[in-house]
Amino acid sequence: MSSKDETGWLIKDVRVIDPFRNVDSIEDVCVDGDKIGSASERKDYVPVDGQGLWLVPRLIDMHVHFREPGFENKEDLQSGSRAAAAGGFTAVCTMPNTHPVIDIPSLIQWQQDQAKNMGLVHIFPIGAISKGQQGQELADLYQMTRAGAVGFSDDGHAVMDARLMRAALSYSTTLGRPIIQHAEDHELTAGGVMHEGSISQQMGLGGIPEEAESVMVWRDVELAGLTGGILHVAHVSAPGSLEALEYAKRRNLRVTAEVSPHHLLLTDAAIREWNFNPVTKVNPPLRTEGTRQLLIQAVRQGLIPVIASDHAPHHQDEKELPYDEAPFGISGLETFIGAIFSVFMVDGLISPLDLFRRVTVGPHKVLGIHYPGLTPGAPADFTLIDPQMRWVVDGKKFYSRGKNTPLQGTRLQGRSVATMVNGEWTMRDQEVLK
Ligand SMILES: [Zn+2]
Numbered sequence: 001m002s003s004k005d006e007t008g009w010l011i012k013d014v015r016v017i018d019p020f021r022n023v024d025s026i027e028d029v030c031v032d033g034d035k036i037g038s039a040s041e042r043k044d045y046v047p048v049d050g051q052g053l054w055l056v057p058r059l060i061d062m063h064v065h066f067r068e069p070g071f072e073n074k075e076d077l078q079s080g081s082r083a084a085a086a087g088g089f090t091a092v093c094t095m096p097n098t099h100p101v102i103d104i105p106s107l108i109q110w111q112q113d114q115a116k117n118m119g120l121v122h123i124f125p126i127g128a129i130s131k132g133q134q135g136q137e138l139a140d141l142y143q144m145t146r147a148g149a150v151g152f153s154d155d156g157h158a159v160m161d162a163r164l165m166r167a168a169l170s171y172s173t174t175l176g177r178p179i180i181q182h183a184e185d186h187e188l189t190a191g192g193v194m195h196e197g198s199i200s201q202q203m204g205l206g207g208i209p210e211e212a213e214s215v216m217v218w219r220d221v222e223l224a225g226l227t228g229g230i231l232h233v234a235h236v237s238a239p240g241s242l243e244a245l246e247y248a249k250r251r252n253l254r255v256t257a258e259v260s261p262h263h264l265l266l267t268d269a270a271i272r273e274w275n276f277n278p279v280t281k282v283n284p285p286l287r288t289e290g291t292r293q294l295l296i297q298a299v300r301q302g303l304i305p306v307i308a309s310d311h312a313p314h315h316q317d318e319k320e321l322p323y324d325e326a327p328f329g330i331s332g333l334e335t336f337i338g339a340i341f342s343v344f345m346v347d348g349l350i351s352p353l354d355l356f357r358r359v360t361v362g363p364h365k366v367l368g369i370h371y372p373g374l375t376p377g378a379p380a381d382f383t384l385i386d387p388q389m390r391w392v393v394d395g396k397k398f399y400s401r402g403k404n405t406p407l408q409g410t411r412l413q414g415r416s417v418a419t420m421v422n423g424e425w426t427m428r429d430q431e432v433l434k
Contacts, residue, residue, distance in 0.1 A: 007046065007423070008032050010039070014050025014384070018057055019357035020364075020373025029055055031380040034423035038376040053417065054385040056356050057378075058371045060091035060124075061333065062363040063155070063180075063234060063258060063308035069107075070099025075313040075401045077111065080333075081120035082434070083311070083400035085426040087333040088416025090381035091122035093367065096133070097156035103128035103139040105147035112148050120426050120434050122381070124150040124369060129168050129179060135161055138168060145175045150367040153180035155234060158216055160186060165220060169229025176368050178232040178256070181220050183241065184284070188212035193324055195268040195285040203276070205323065208285050214240025221248045224255050232366050233257040235310050237284040239291055242298050249303065256366045258306035259295050261339035262330050262406065267292055270406055271323075278319050278326030280406045282312070296343065300350050305362035309336050313402020331402035335393055337385060339407065341414025345387065352387075384418040391415055399432055 009031040016027045030037040030045055066080035075083075077094075084092050094111060096102030102111070108125045115123035127144035131137045133154045141152055152168065158181060159165045168179045189212045194200050196207025217233055221244045224231040231248075233241065236257045248255035262282060267289050271280045280286060287295075298304045312329025319326055332339075340359075344350045364371055372378045393410050395403035419427040426433055 008037060008044060009048055010045035011048045011050040011055060011384070014053050014055045016055050016374060017352045017356050018373045019353055019361045020057060020371060021375070022353065024353045029374060031420070031423050034380055036374055036376055036378045036380050050384065052386065052388065054352065054387055056383050056385060057360065057374050058091060058364070058381045059089050059359050059383050060093070060363050061089050061309050061311065061336065061359070062093040062306060062367060064092045064094055064311040064333065065097065065313065065329070066094045067098060067313065073315050073401070077114045078118060079399065079401045081115065081118050082432045083333040083398060084121040085419050085432050086399045086430065087336050088383040088385065088419055089121060089333065090383065090419060090421050091124060093124045093126050093150060095126055095153060095155045096128040101128050101133045103131055103133070105140070105143040108144050108147040108149045118434065119421065119424060121421060124148070124367065126151045126153050126180065128152065129154045129159055130164060133157055135159055135164065138164065138171070141168070141171050141175055145177055149177065150369060151178045151180050151232065153182065153234065155180065155182040158182050158184045158186060162219060162223065166223050166227060169223050169227040169231060172230040173228050178230040178366055180232045180234050181216065182234050183213045183216035183220065185212045185216050188215070193281060194271055195287050197268060197288060199268050199272060210238035210287065210291065211240060213238040213284055214244060217241040217244040221253065221255055224248065224253045225251060228254070230254045235260045235263070235284055236295070236304060237263050237287050237291065239294050242294055242303065245303055256306065257304050258308040259299060259304050260308060260310040261332060261336055261343070263287065263295055264292065264299070264343045265339050266406060274406060276323045278321065278323050279404050279408065281323060281326050281328055282330045283328035296349065299358060305358060306366060307340060307358045308363065309333050311400070313400050314404055315401070316403055319404040329402070329404065330406060331395065331398060331400050331404050333400060334398050335405060335407050335412065337416050338391065338393070338412030338414050341387065342412050346413055380423040381421050383416050385414060386417045387414050389413065389415045389417070
């Protein structure tokens with residue numbers, strides 16, 4: 001064995017932002033082997049100066065696409081895990097729209113084994129709702145749960161069949177795991193490549209109306225009411241969806257939602273500014289300024305308890321196709337913290353504790369994963385963040401194979417400077433160590 005088990009680290013005078021314990025204060029944090037230690041135990045810690053830095057435990061991105069198996073030219077488990085570490089994440093949930101689709105227990109197990117071998121990031125896999133994501137027959141949700149799946153989604157596609165969705169939601173009550181819907185009525189979005197509005201009309205590009213999302217969210221909320229099931233709505237981007245979430249909240253249904261940083265930071269005006277470069281092409285599409293403000297408001301109010309990247313890397317060649325033909329997706333892991341900082345922290349729209357609640361406690365709760373926060377004996381998973389660091393996004397420097405970012409050249413404030421997983425540094429000073 002390495003000396004890992006004996007190494008102790010002492011992060012001194014760091015601002016601990018621990019939403020699991022509701023703590024925001026200057027503390028010393030020590031690490032004993034792979035666990036959080038207690039300072040009184042030993043004297044031979046390696047000191048790390050934490051002054052001016054924030055320390056946040058167990059940042060988890062509950063929506064990433066690592067593309068393996070099947071599309072390793074876009075991303076694989078290793079390149080994706082390295083991107084996660086660089087972005088400051090200690091855990092991710094991988095979406096199952098790979099080839100083959102992750103719809104059987106052995107593939108769920110395989111992903112977790114790979115993650116353990118790499119030691120870069122915890123992977124909590126999400127299994128498919130339907131076999132092959134074909135939307136016709138339920139996959140074996142029970143056996144996948146036993147193998148470690150933390151939720152189920154046909155992400156990339158919506159479950160269009162209401163009867164199948166009803167069955168999945170019914171199962172979720174016994175499994176205790178959420179059904180994660182990529183909410184989109186495919187009949188309404190057919191041929192669409194960007195938000196349907198004045199810009200799509202001016203440009204003559206096929207539009208994706210906000211209602212294509214919200215009609216599906218309303219349907220699913222009703223089905224959650226019918227079944228008592230656990231519903232989580234992925235990447236919300238429409239005012240009508242927010243109304244449906246409010247309705248679900250009033251009825252005390254088990255319904256949650258997430259939003260992606262690009263929908264909080266950008267609008268469809270970026271498509272014109274980028275002169276129709278497909279780096280802005282994403283599904284759901286970038287919306288209007290009015291919708292963006294409503295989404296920010298919903299995060300502040302807690303109506304949206306989770307922020308997740310929807311990291312969707314693609315090969316450079318595919319993103320250089322014409323706007324109509326290029327695939328949807330943004331490489332989001334490595335800009336995540338800078339993006340949410342720029343939206344919420346720079347103007348003080350939300351407290352640091354509440355912001356990071358949406359990347360820690362929020363997703364852990366949705367997925368039913370227990371993490372106690374920074375208490376002695378907890379797995380030593382945390383991120384050091386420099387809240388003052390200003391930096392310019394350069395996709396070419398991403399660890400991800402997907403260099404496709406509409407934030408290319410954007411100046412952001414706030415960046416992860418170190419990531420620790422199970423007591424081992426996975427990234428320091430933007431350098432991934434594995
Ligand atoms: Zn999706």
